[in-house]
Amino acid sequence: MSLLDVENLRTAYTVKGKTFYAVDGVSFSVGAKETVGLVGESGCGKSTLGKTVMRLIEPASGKITLDGHDIATLPEAQMRPMRRKLQMVFQDPYASLNPRQTIWQMLETPLKVHGVADPAERRRIIEAMAEKIGFPKASLQRFAHEFSGGQRQRIGIARALILEPELVVCDEAVSALDLSIQAQILNLLVDLKREMGLAFLFISHDLSVVRYISDRVLVMYLGKIVESADHATLWNSPRHPYTRALLSSVPSTDPAKKIGGAISGEISTKIPETGCRFRARCPIAEARCALEAPELKTLPGGNAVACHLA
Amino acid sequence: MIPKPPVLELLKLEVGFPGAPIVKGIDLKIEEGEKVALVGESGCGKSLTAFSILRLLPQAARITGGQVIFDGHDLATLPAHELRRIRGKGIALILQEPMTSLNPVLPIGLQVAENILQHEKLSRRAAKERVIELLDLVGIPNPRERYTMYPHNFSGGMRQRVMIAMAIACNPRLLIADEPTTALDVTIQAQVMDLLEDLCSKLSMAMLLITHDLGAVAQWTDRVAVMYAGRIVETAPIAPFFAGPQHPYSQGLMNSSVDDGWHYSSHRLTEITGNVHSALGERGCAFAPRCPLAAPGCRETPPPLELAGPDWHVACYRRAEAMAPSPVAASH
Numbered sequence: 001m002s003l004l005d006v007e008n009l010r011t012a013y014t015v016k017g018k019t020f021y022a023v024d025g026v027s028f029s030v031g032a033k034e035t036v037g038l039v040g041e042s043g044c045g046k047s048t049l050g051k052t053v054m055r056l057i058e059p060a061s062g063k064i065t066l067d068g069h070d071i072a073t074l075p076e077a078q079m080r081p082m083r084r085k086l087q088m089v090f091q092d093p094y095a096s097l098n099p100r101q102t103i104w105q106m107l108e109t110p111l112k113v114h115g116v117a118d119p120a121e122r123r124r125i126i127e128a129m130a131e132k133i134g135f136p137k138a139s140l141q142r143f144a145h146e147f148s149g150g151q152r153q154r155i156g157i158a159r160a161l162i163l164e165p166e167l168v169v170c171d172e173a174v175s176a177l178d179l180s181i182q183a184q185i186l187n188l189l190v191d192l193k194r195e196m197g198l199a200f201l202f203i204s205h206d207l208s209v210v211r212y213i214s215d216r217v218l219v220m221y222l223g224k225i226v227e228s229a230d231h232a233t234l235w236n237s238p239r240h241p242y243t244r245a246l247l248s249s250v251p252s253t254d255p256a257k258k259i260g261g262a263i264s265g266e267i268s269t270k271i272p273e274t275g276c277r278f279r280a281r282c283p284i285a286e287a288r289c290a291l292e293a294p295e296l297k298t299l300p301g302g303n304a305v306a307c308h309l310a
Numbered sequence: 311m312i313p314k315p316p317v318l319e320l321l322k323l324e325v326g327f328p329g330a331p332i333v334k335g336i337d338l339k340i341e342e343g344e345k346v347a348l349v350g351e352s353g354c355g356k357s358l359t360a361f362s363i364l365r366l367l368p369q370a371a372r373i374t375g376g377q378v379i380f381d382g383h384d385l386a387t388l389p390a391h392e393l394r395r396i397r398g399k400g401i402a403l404i405l406q407e408p409m410t411s412l413n414p415v416l417p418i419g420l421q422v423a424e425n426i427l428q429h430e431k432l433s434r435r436a437a438k439e440r441v442i443e444l445l446d447l448v449g450i451p452n453p454r455e456r457y458t459m460y461p462h463n464f465s466g467g468m469r470q471r472v473m474i475a476m477a478i479a480c481n482p483r484l485l486i487a488d489e490p491t492t493a494l495d496v497t498i499q500a501q502v503m504d505l506l507e508d509l510c511s512k513l514s515m516a517m518l519l520i521t522h523d524l525g526a527v528a529q530w531t532d533r534v535a536v537m538y539a540g541r542i543v544e545t546a547p548i549a550p551f552f553a554g555p556q557h558p559y560s561q562g563l564m565n566s567s568v569d570d571g572w573h574y575s576s577h578r579l580t581e582i583t584g585n586v587h588s589a590l591g592e593r594g595c596a597f598a599p600r601c602p603l604a605a606p607g608c609r610e611t612p613p614p615l616e617l618a619g620p621d622w623h624v625a626c627y628r629r630a631e632a633m634a635p636s637p638v639a640a641s642h
Contacts, residue, residue: 041495041496041497041498042495148585150585178351178352178522178586179351179524179563179567180351180563180566180581180585181585182566183566183567183581183582184581184583186568186579187578187579187581190578205496207496208525208567208568208569209568211568211573212568212572212573212574212577212579213574231573232573235571245497246496249496249497249499249500250496250525251499251500251503251525251526251529251530252525252528252570253525253528253552253564253567254528254552254570255528255529255548255549255552256549259500259529263500264501266465266467266468266497266498267495
């Protein structure tokens with residue numbers, strides 16, 4: 001049994017009276033201490049999927065099993081103790097920290113909510129956490145605006161990890177940061193993962209970052225997972241034409257390695273009613289792709305791909 | 311043969327807010343048809359440099375010294391009405407946010423036509439035909455129908471194409487592109503950058519690309535200038551630069567970007583410790599507080615840009631040490 005099992009999850013949004021599914025029948029799992037990357041273009045539903053797993057958005061149907069408990073329909077009172085195991089790091093370190101709280105208050109609140117009643121114990125935990133993220137004790141009495149973007153992201157990470165969760169959802173956690181700061185935060189995440197035995201669901205549009213930090217990668221297109229593979233296989237022999245297109249669009253820092261022809265078209269906001277959702281942009285689509293939607297087929301070895309022609 | 315003069319030449323350009331110099335003396339040449347990237351982290355002054363070329367500075371910011379030579383004129387001191395003839399015609403600009411840089415209540419065709427009517431003696435009808443050609447050139451399908459549509463009818467990538475059509479409408483000799491693809495997905499980034507590269511060669515237009523994405527620099531430009539805290543620290547043709555940058559900051563940038571085939575299980579990223587704020591109040595080299603090679607001499611006066619190879623300039627007192635078997639690369 002995995003740490004997190006998601007089965008046939010759907011998340012609905014209603015726009016002008018019409019319902020559409022931003023996440024449409026997604027199944028995947030995250031093992032204990034595993035980092036699963038989730039990539040796709042903007043609008044593919046990857047952030048919605050992350051937030052649904054966190055129960056920040058209610059799922060329309062499907063199962064979310066965390067540590068053996070189905071949390072998809074738990075009422076909030078019963079959900080709260082589960083949140084101890086499940087935390088999130090957000091993209092924007094400027095918007096996701098309360099400007100009126102000191103860092104100490106931000107780190108103390110989750111401990112209070114989750115019943116760490118002894119103030120001395122809370123102090124011990126907070127100070128240990130501050131050391132992990134490289135903050136001197138004195139700086140804990142300061143406010144978020146006194147810190148730079150990279151330092152704020154460290155605070156966001158500390159807040160997510162203070163309860164020693166098992167799974168952390170990182171939604172574009174390093175996307176807003178400069179290159180040199182991004183490296184600092186990625187190294188910190190790797191250190192903390194090793195030290196605390198964390199599993200990550202790492203959502204990002206930046207393929208090189210996902211490639212670096214993930215053990216396994218899910219590729220999402222218009223609400224569906226189109227490919228799931230371990231990191232080495234995905235980058236060495238991607239099967240789905242969309243995965244191939246994505247990978248070949250990433251500019252290499254080797255000027256001699258020219259990128260392999262940009263894929264035409266754009267992700268659409270209209271989901272085709274039948275057939276494969278990628279077919280309009282697919283360079284190898286056939287007549288059959290317009291009629292039958294390909295299922296996510298598991299291949300020998302555990303990887304999976306949703307394409308008639310892969 | 312007399313060498314052609316460069317399209318644009320920045321000489322000792324200084325830009326700043328009252329009491330706060332940001333750009334501290336930049337020299338940069340862009341040759342005819344050349345694609346030059348200006349890279350650096352947020353706050354290094356790269357966008358301010360780009361905007362000061364057309365004197366589109368935020369309120370209170372001023373060019374406090376130096377020259378911007380374009381077509382024999384110094385744009386830093388040119389009277390406003392003469393500068394207006396160069397904006398959009400000689401030099402065009404595209405911005406990062408295609409969502410906010412178009413007028414939401416005007417059909418896109420009219421917005422592209424405005425630039426043409428401003429600079430060329432054309433009838434409205436002829437201008438419309440020219441716009442339709444331009445929309446077609448930048449890869450917008452059904453340009454005749456799209457002419458009357460509004461920005462909200464377009465996706466991010468398509469809006470950036472409209473911006474490009476607007477920019478190239480008067481065949482500028484230089485295009486300044488400030489993070490043109492930062493807001494776009496990688497697949498769309500590749501389309502837009504391929505288009506810009508194609509247009510540069512078709513229209514023999516030079517480009518100044520402002521970016522923080524080293525991959526984009528390697529793929530789509532000819533020469534790179536690395537900026538740190540208001541100064542250019544290294545400038546080089548891209549092939550030798552990416553094979554082995556010489557300035558410790560450029561080396562740090564390369565080592566902290568995730569490269570092909572790196573995985574956390576086997577390769578720790580090299581961090582540049584600290585952050586850009588450490589440059590504040592530094593008398594010598596602005597990078598010295600973060601530099602693994604800094605020596606006491608580095609803290610006294612800023613190092614000048616010196617020739618370090620063919621068309622290759624580096625501003626570092628410790629260049630010999632930086633080029634020795636790299637301590638930066640050896641630490642992982």
